[in-house]
Amino acid sequence: MRTLFDTLDKIADASATVIVLGESGSGKELVANAIHQLSERRQRPFIAVNCGALPETLIESELFGHERGSFTGAARTHRGCFERANGGTLFLDEITEMPVDMQVRLLRVLEAGRFSRIGADQEIATDVRVIAASNRDLRAAVAAGKLREDLMYRLCVIPVSVSPLRERGGDGLLLAEMFLERLNEENGTAKTLSAEARQRIASYRWPGNVRELKNVIHRAYVMSDDDVEVDTGGDITAAVAPPAAPRTESSTGDEVTIQVGTSLEVAERALIMATLRSLDGSKSKAAQVLGISLKTLYNRLHAYGGAARAPLDGLPDETGDVRLAA
Template identity: 55%
Template sequence: MPRALIVDDDRAFTSAVAGYIELEGFSVATADSLGEAREFLGTTVPDLLLVDLMLPDGNGLELIPELPADSPTRIVVITGHASLDAAIESVRAGRVVDFLIKPIDVGRLRACIQAVSEVQQAFPGAVGSDSIAPSAALAELVGESSVMQDLRRLVVKVAPTDATVLLQGESGTGKDLIARAIHELSPRRDRRYFAINCGAVSPQLIGTELFGHEKGSFTGATRQHRGHFERTSGGTLFLDEITEMPPDLQVQLLRVLETGAIVRIGGDTEIPVDVRLIAATNRDPQQAITEGRLREDLYFRLMVFPVWVPPLRERAGDIARLAHGFLAELNRRHGTSKQFDPAVLAALEACPWPGNVRELRNVVQRAFILADESIDRTHLANVPPARTSPAITPMAGDGALNLVVGTTIEDAERRLLLATLAHYEGDKPRAAEALGISLKTLYNRLKQYGSE
């Protein structure tokens, strides 16, 4: 049974939330002070920690660094005293997955609970154990957009199996992180994980790298060589850019998948191997088949469990979360406390990011180097031009937004708010006035979108 700890000195609130979480199948403990919470954490690592910022004996965020570094705990900050500084402080603390303002949004609380429950169902008894930390393994897959939540659910479902996985998505979307998460959440997690980019290895060498060779099998083969399939036996092998593998080697790979055995180059003995295979491509597989880059029979063999990795432009609200995470990482590494100007986050949200997460990371790092304290729009040189969204497209000349039929209300509101904030160069009072909402509502929306 998953465990939750609620740390809040408002006992009526604590009782109500505890009852709700218990109905979701959790064992719930409560504490009304840091001291009481520390007593609980001294013996138990919870799967879900809900902590108030303002407690009788200090700030609830003080508990975060006291959790084990590899703790799987999902941390949700709750407060009845919303402020911009509090939200920023929570983001800087790291590991916080949500910031809820009282009265809390039950839908967002339910999403946090369900994220823990899904992992618990896929890995009974694993959460909080010494053998595996599922939430920690999933922590690299940053984002609370619906497409990222769906992606994490797929990872949790397929990880415990030995099914072959084919990851499809554009360059820079993080397919390597997903492959690693699948391995870390699998029964093979204590065995070897090896990744090889099929496009980065010479066609003349990739065969011997994967399958090995016998002594004397070709000029220069002065000794026997065990390939990655043999050396990774019992573990997971990740073949990135699978469509760059030469067709003759694709035949050998297909044979390995069908027989569970390899034959070294220059040899004639079948050697059994036990390898979980994950492959990835940034090409359209059907087009790759048409162009002769990918064998159709291998494609169908890899398609046991296909996973589509969404591009960054389709991950509504995740850009600001990722940018904050990259900045926090740089601040920790360099002992600084640089911050984003709000207009910067609006500008980042509006970019198309053809290079996806990798490109965003590079832009944040460059801006970090250029800025002294606050990162503003002058530090965003080389950022791709604002995208023309299929959902909301700027109209020529008048700054209007054109909404295509079928746009969700939530996405339309988010894009309109961020576009208005960008139009007024981060001036929140002016943006709120133009939108006809209170400044408090604007702040709440920005926190909801992860833009504060």
């Protein structure tokens, strides 16, 4: 992380456009925000836009704004992101998900520093530093028609590559401390990471990258009591540990035999109970194996007479023409 921040410090005060590349959840927005905070624009707005989350019908208005009455439903003038971020930084995440016609307008703003609201005659000058991000191979996106080649070159003035968290050594602990510090500041607390939590954070592979780490720290913070160190024990272990593979027929050696003429209700009940037994009573795993939601499973168990709240030994045995065969 030290090497990355050294790079960010060098490019922070440049006016050139930056493209941040990395896996989903690797912390690309954190990098963009760090560039903003290290720059002379730090006192001005930092606005983040996920291009993949905006409907095509709204993205133009969101980026460039619109005049009152410019289209049906435009009851008032709307200032777009380029206008609101003036003097600051605009972060465009998932840039390859921006519609191609909007990419043309974006390229115009990057080259001329001017834009117009929808329905307006006058152009507005803007002083915004644009930082874009993508988890795609940009050349592949160009070849697939997802990204204009001229825009790719315009964005790639300063490329910054963000490695996945699993390849960044002790960065996990540094980021965990940062996330926890923010939570403490927001809530007026002084919680700390326990030695066990530090060990787990350092040794885990973090397939969900920085996003997963942030969520785990937030959950650990919420679940801990005041004046108690944050750790990854108890229920948090499930959030940190890699998910266990569902046990299947080949791994359990169990199967349900159903004779012709068995009612659907009895067969369903037998299958659910057999699955629960084979998975040591784990309802979440059983729901996954059965291909139903956990809520549906609980509803079925409730219909069977409170089995959702009963211990495994209390689950009713298969009855009638249905049997569990090993």
